[in-house]
Amino acid sequence: MEKRFLNEWRFSKQEEKEAWTKDFDDSTWEKVTIPHDWGVSYPFEKHFSSGTGYLPGGIGWYRTKQSLQALGDLTNKVVKIHFEGVYKNARVWINGYHMGMRPSGYASFYYDLTEILTYNSDDSLLISVRVEHTDLADSRWYNGNGITRPVSLEIHDSIYIDEYGTSFSTPCVTDQQAELVIEHRLVNTLKQDRVVRIEQMLESLQTEKVMNISQEIQLNAGERRTVTLKAKIEKPELWSPEVPNLYQLRTKLSYQEESLKENESVYNEYVGIRSFQFDVNEGFSLNGQQLKIKGVCLHEDAGSFGTAVPMEVWVRRLIKLKEMGANAIRMAHNPHSFALYRLCDTMGFLVFDEAFDEWENPKNKWWQGHNVYPPKLEGAAEHFPTWYEKDLENMILRNRNHPSIIAWSIGNEIDYPNDPYASPLFAEMTGNNDNSKPEAERIYNPHRPDMRRLRTIAEKLVRLSKTLDPTRPVTLAAAFPELSTKIGLIDHLDVVGYNYKEHLYEEDHRKFPDKPFIGSENSHGFKEWQTANTLPYIAGQFLWTGIDYLGEAHGWPIHGSGAGLLTLAGIEKPSYYKRKSWWSQEPTVYLTTIPYEKNKRRAEWEPTYRKWSYPAEQEIEVRCYTNAKEVRLKVGNLEVPNVRYDDTFGYYVARINYQPKTLSVEAVFEETILHDEIRPEAAPTALVAMNYEIPQRWREKLAATDLTLNKNLHQIECQVLDYAENPIAAEVMVYLEVENGTLLGLENGDLADTTAYTESFRRTMQGKLLCFVAGARKKETVVTLRSPGLPDTRLILKNREGST
Incomplete structure (x- = not known):
């Protein structure tokens, strides 16, 4: 083909x-x-x-x-x-x-x-x-x-494999042997019968070991038929997030034409061998080993690219999430691009694949700001009754050979009360989990569609999913299980996902002893992570979200959601390093600060800052995100006393009266000491720019699975410096000029910045800016960055013919 x-x-x-x-x-x-x-x-x-x-x-x-x-x-x-x-x-x-x-x-x-x-x-x-x-x-x-x-x-x-017609599954896997089942749906468009030879090659991308099997069949004129091949492979190279081993599945079809000429066609897929299980008491296991899912939810836009995101942009983002310790992604709330699934296979992320955000009735669509009434009621629900079977079939058949995918989700927050479904049981409850809604929206409304309908639809979707792919569990992300479990919404699910609702885990584990549970959507708090991490029967969690995204905005000029650990520019927030200290096995340390306000209750969502410049003697709370057992905090040469680990929030904390001296920390590990510091900021004196390079090891892995990177798409990371060449959080306007190339967009991650993405200027946020440039082939691309009062910065980019 x-x-x-x-x-x-x-x-x-x-x-x-x-x-x-x-x-x-x-x-x-x-x-x-x-x-x-x-x-x-x-x-x-x-x-x-x-x-x-x-x-x-x-x-x-x-x-x-x-x-x-x-x-x-x-x-x-x-x-x-x-x-x-x-x-x-x-x-x-x-x-x-x-x-x-x-x-x-x-x-x-x-x-x-x-x-x-x-x-x-x-x-x-x-x-x-x-x-x-x-x-x-x-x-x-x-x-x-x-x-x-x-x-x-x-x-x-004329004889070919039908669209999404190959299925690869591994019904029994150990580290010594794996059983393989390969199915192909073949189509004969000829008016004559033909004997077709199917040659199957499975080649390791790591060791180049090859297994071959073959089979001959007669395919009648105009016939469509599913052909099954079975084999066993000794000492399989298993796929996991830590070691994402892959195989190339190469299928060759050959038959003789009327002229007796041999006709051959070849189809390639990339597959993995692994086993997994969701257990009601032991949580999630992969290849026989328990594994806590450390996941993030992702929408599919990327700022200035909208939803037409180049693969290189996803690679940069995923590398950062990987380095943070994430091992899973929930595709919120719809099937994503083919490239993203292949990247998850290749780079090592488990995937929850999700089909729908709404079923046959529309949810509230906020158009004047979040929870500002009245909502509009447009959207995908209009086509659900006619198209849901085809859309679900498309997602599952298209994606079923990805080893990264471990569950099919049939819906997200379908059970949100009064949005649109309602139940008389709601009248007995104290309200739902969105208290910012008007009171009328938080009580039972008998004129809304009846919530019992959800069970019927869920049963249909589960049955169809199981018919299309019996090898994976079916789940959904429940928003209000206090109510939806009473009307049987979860009865037909293999795995139950709760959005937030961590306080129900222990109780519902007892109430539904035959159901495995997972946090399908979770906030960023330490308590929420500790709950998922310490309860063995909870498979893990998916944070809302891994990366900021456009839309779901609270109100003008804010035009996106800041729920991510990375900004729209793919720049790490302080919360990224906090999460890394909980999730990563690698030693890490990171300082951040926030003005201390007496009697103000700390909140997980409040922003902290990578800066050390405040009014003299102002009381500042210093937070240190680290997985070390001991830290030594200093201002200048003086060690700060009373540094304590706050086991409510999961980090070290100290309160200091500000002094314009270097704030530093030593994090003591068994075999090393890590150092971090923040210096008092001076005025901006320079703007530096660096072309981001995808590490060679990732380039090689991606190339092995035919993921072609564009060598001439450049992601330029800019940083404002002071006189001592220290990075500072200054906001300066930057103007870009590109010679022998095209400016694709600028992104600073500021969700309140309404500068059009087509403009060639944008200010930095927290001293940073990301520039996307397409270079001209076989020519050098020159990028000049200008900022009033600062020297011009000139970057020369090498371009090459072709890709890698």
Whole structure:
């Protein structure tokens, strides 16, 4: 099978009459590269929806023309076009023929072009796509606009493996032997029967050990048939987050044409061998060893890229999460891009894959700020009754061969009371877990849809999931289990996910002794982590969230959620280092400060600062995030007394009257002493810039699984310095000029900064800024950064032909 990506398109962000016709003139349209999110190409505006980040939607058209001759000889070939994701309501025409539509912006879909191409009067293949996202408040977060994921042409022989037609499973695994079951759904488009030889090769990417099996079958004319191959492999190289061993699964189909010419086609997948279990008493185990899940929830946008996120940006982010100690990701609240799953396989993250945020009735969509009434009631629920089976099938069949995926989630917070479902039992309760809502929203409303309906839908979704993939458990993320467990919502689940609600773990473990539990969404507190970590029957937790995201904003000018450990720029917050001190096995230490206020109760969510510049003698609370058993804190050369470990919040703390001398700490470990310090800030005197380089070991691992990195996409990290070359948190305006390249965007992580992403200037936040630049091939790209009052910074970037 040959795959060709269709990257270059023309785009118009308006309704276009008859743009589906083959002879339509699109010469004045904008040239864009797919993946493409048009939303971030426009300014933030207050009249748009806060839920979707104050960015526009609308109607957009895409068109591309391809040469059929360039595709080679298509005789006896099957040609398909594959869309990985279009947000949303995509309608597709090929050479003027309407192929169909797909409402979901997260589902991948394809069309068979074989017959259409036989009607061609010329050499051209013209593809037209209409995207409609006019219901701006259709989601609780930003979902993007347009063809936000790759598009490709697939050229198959007449006998081929159907779309998502390969299944790889390991029903029995030990460190000595693994049983393999490989299934292929084969399609014969010929009008004659054929004997087909299936040659299966499983090659280790680590040791290059190879296992071969083969089988011959007769495939009748026009037949579709699932063929099963079984084998055993000795001493398998097991996949885990710590050692993500992978195999290449290479399938060769061969048969004779009428001319007696041997016809061969090859299909590749990357798979892993592992076993796992969710146990009602022992929690989660992988390859026979107990493992606590340390997960983060992620939405799929990345600031200036919207949801059309380059893989290189994800790699940088995932490396940081990996170094923090995270070993799992929950794909909130929809299937994500193919590349992200492959990265999880390759880099070593367990995955909870999630299908829906709402079922047949819409949730509240906040458009004037979070919990500001009245909400709008638009969104994916409109299409759920018609499309849920196809959308769920698409997610599971597309993703089932990823070793990283350990559970299918059929929904997120579907049971949120009065949003929209209600129950008479609610009248007996004191309220739900969102006390900021008006009182009318916190009492039973008999005019809402009845909550008992959820059990019926859940049963259908679980049954379908099990039919499509019997090898993984099915779960959901429950928001109000006090109520939903009473109406049977969790009865058919294999694993029960609670969003927050840690106080119910022990009680519900006793009430439902046949159910394994996990924290499917959790806040960042030490108490919440300790609860999950110390109760053996809790599989782990998923923090809300790992990275800040656009949308779900509290109100203008805030246009995103700051719930992450990393900012939108992928820059570590102090909370990142706090979490690292709890999750990572590597020695770590990090200082942060906050003005002390007497009688003010400390909160997990309050921001702290990487700075040591305050009014003289102001009382400052110093916090030290470390996994060391002993610390020595100093101001200047004097050691600070009364440094104590606060086991309520999980860090060392001391209160100091500010002095303009270096604040430092020594963290004492068994075999080493780590040092950290913050110096009093002086005025900014320089801006430094460094091109982020993905470490070579990750480049090699990604290349081994055909994850091609763009060598000419540059992520430039900028930092403000003082006269002593110390990094400082100064906010300065930065102007960028790019020679022999293109500025793709600037991101500082400030969710209140409404500077349009198309601008070539942005101020730093906490002294930092991230710049994305596409270099020109075979030329040096020169980036000049200017900031008033500071010397210009010039960075020369080497570019190369091709990728790695």
